[in-house]
Amino acid sequence: MSRMIFVNLPVADLGRSRTFLEALGAVNEPKFTDDTAACMQFSDSIFVMILTHEKFSGFTPRPIADARTGSEVLICLSADSREQVDSFIERGVAAGGTADPSPKQDYGVMYGRSVANPDGHIWEVMWMDAAAANEGASAIDTNATQEA
CATH class of the missing domain: 3.10.180.10 (2,3-Dihydroxybiphenyl 1,2-Dioxygenase, domain 1)
Structure with a gap:
């Protein structure tokens, strides 16, 4: 189904x-x-x-929760590239959003940013290398450790 x-x-x-x-x-x-x-x-x-x-x-x-003062949900969209992540954020800001209310995430094999909409709901946009996605969370954990 x-x-x-x-x-x-x-x-x-x-x-x-x-x-x-x-x-x-x-x-x-x-x-x-x-x-x-x-x-x-x-x-x-x-x-x-x-x-x-x-x-x-x-x-x-x-x-109704005030999304500007509390977190009720995080919504994450996938992107096809790091550049597309940045483009999503730029377009969101141009449409009244606020860039990067959450810290940027850059683990080499995974890159993510966020934009808050005018009501404060946080929209995350994330790209992950296809090979790393096949390995699962361990690829991200390993890369995060190497970058630290």
């Missing part, structure tokens, strides 16, 4: 958040978009639902 992932995020300004995600490469799915929510598609199986605070509150009895 093929599975899809839907990440649901509360946002203060739906238009601004949609612009931010489009800058990162997401495409709007109009069948599930209105003035309270937008469905943003990253791939055939990964979607981000951005919801106004009022709409989001209809799905949970808990208060």
Whole structure:
């Protein structure tokens, strides 16, 4: 069975958040978009639902966390190269985001940066060398030790 992932995020300004995600490469799915929510598609199986605070509150009895002062989720997108990681961050900043709220990660075989969207949600972008990915976490741990 093929599975899809839907990440649901509360946002203060739906238009601004949609612009931010489009800058990162997401495409709007109009069948599930209105003035309270937008469905943003990253791939055939990964979607981000951005919801106004009022709409989001209809799905949970808990208060909406302030992503600028606490961490609720880290979202990580993959990239095809180190240069593409940097390009994602630049486009996110141009669309109203803040670059590198988390420290850059450079382990040689893995490179990652982050950008916070206008609501403070942190979007990580990561590239990993294909050979290192096949080796798993040990390749990253070994390289991190060698770089220290």
